[in-house]
Amino acid sequence: MSDTPRLNTAGFTLLERARDLRTLIEREADKAEAQARLTDTVVDALHEAGIFGIWVPAPLGGAESSPKELLAVFEQLSYADPSTGWVVMATTLENGTAGAYLPDEAIERIFTGPRMPLIAGQGTRAGVAVPEKGGFRLSGQWSFASGMPHAQYAHSLGAIEGTDEARIFITPMEDVKMLGNWDVLGLRATGSIDYSIDGAFVPDSYSHVFSTNEPLRGGAVYRLGLLDQALICHSGWALGIGRRLLDELIRYAGERSGRPGQLAGSDAFHADFARAEVKYRAAKALIHQAWDDAERALAAGRTLDVREETMLRLALNHMTSTVTEVARFVYASGGTSSLRDGLIQRLFRDIHAGAAHILSGPQFLRECGRELAGLAPGETWAVLNLEP
Structure with a gap:
């Protein structure tokens, strides 16, 4: 077991590198969509930027980023392309938990070579x-x-x-x-x-x-356990695609500003856009509040209590449902630009695929409500349910 409860802070370097990759990722997105996998060009660029080591324990040469640092990188990559963000969040989680929890014999064979393993x-x-x-x-x-x-x-x-x-x-x-x-x-x-x-x-x-939260190497982020760490992934992904949906609608409306009968001149659209923007920002604020509380707990050297875990799950569920609602508004407002093959249509399809993940599903929401209502005394989170 690691002898320190320290929550590592990697800084902004990887976030800046993720931001720098946006143009390349966007340029390769259509090709990746057509071949049903990321392009080698994007995968190589992610390796070169060190992105695949973002979650790997520092003793193994990784960044061992804090939860909110991970959220920011996943948000940035998912803004550029939701599929790229999804692949990065999934593989880096599995890289990081393997690095933290596997015994030394496996580590010495897996974490070798010039690149981080995937x-x-x-x-x-x-x-x-x-x-x-x-x-x-x-x-x-x-x-x-x-x-x-x-x-x-x-x-x-x-x-x-x-x-x-x-x-x-x-x-x-x-x-x-x-x-x-x-x-x-x-x-x-x-x-x-x-x-x-x-x-x-x-x-x-x-x-x-599966349920271990005692790392053999690395610091406090791994004391979240595998499932709670996965909540970081899906939260960051939803943040990124939600912001991109709204920004694409801003671009679409702006291009048509001044034309008679267009969206930009509609009072109803103005009000509906304001509602969509505030819903997204409120859901984002809840994500950050929940992870601020979690980081304070980890930095203090303790594991999360039941309410803190509940709020992480509730924040993800709320963000996913909010972004799905935003996507419907953006799609309906985009007219034929949404109907035809293009970025708004792809974002609409991607959010509905991502929202179907079990971690964003109704089971978590029901259990969160039960705990918040005081109807689960003495119970703790075990995978998808609260149990005695």
């Missing part, structure tokens, strides 16, 4: 892990492995046969069969394919308990 996979649908001397035999099929076409390792949830203990298993891509069935409405460029593993041997050192 780890991609799925942590919500469990395969079966059969104990064997020195490790496990892992089998299963998983869906929505964002960024896997670019990865060197897979991150997969498995349940131990006989005990049902949930663990994360890290396997080289040679053990993975990529099923390649990524034909979807939104987030097309994420390459979030299904994959399977058939009886691959996974040494003990290449797995960790």
Whole structure:
């Protein structure tokens, strides 16, 4: 276990680099959409900028950014292109948690070479892990492995046969069969394919308990545990796509300003835009308030209490539903520019794909309401539910 509760602060360098990549990412977005994966040009640029090390523990050469620093980078990349932001948030989370929680033997093999490894996979649908001397035999099929076409390792949830203990298993891509069935409405460029593993041997050192919040290296951000860290990902992504939707509508209306009968001259549009803007800003403020509170707890050397965890989940749920509502307004206001293939249409498709993720779903909202209403005394957050 790490001997320090310190919350690392990486600074603004990676945020500035992410901002500098915007022109390149936007230029490559249509090609990425067409080929259903990020372009090699963008992946190489992200590597060169050090973005894939943003979540990796500092002792392994990563930035080990704080939650709000991560939020800012994911927001910036998702503003440039939601699929790029999604791939980065997913792979960097898995890079970071592997670096924090895996034993030294695996770390010495995975975190070598001139580039940070890319780890991609799925942590919500469990395969079966059969104990064997020195490790496990892992089998299963998983869906929505964002960024896997670019990865060197897979991150997969498995349940131990006989005990049902949930663990994360890290396997080289040679053990993975990529099923390649990524034909979807939104987030097309994420390459979030299904994959399977058939009886691959996974040494003990290449797995960790799913629910652990005790890092073997690195500081306080890893004491959030894997699931709470995932909330950072989806919150930052929603911040970025929400702002881009509103900015694209500003651009669209401005281009038509002064023309008779156009949107820019409509009192109803002015009022509706003001409502959309304030809803987005209020949801963003709640995200930042919740993570300010979380960072103070981590910096003080403690884990989050139940209410603090509730607010992180509620803030994400509220932001996602708000941005989905904003997207409908932007799409309806964009006229034929929304109907035709283009950026507004792609943003509209992407937000509806991202909003379908389980972490933004109604189950969290119901549980948050139960806790906030004082109807879950003595219960704590366990994956998606509050439990005694």
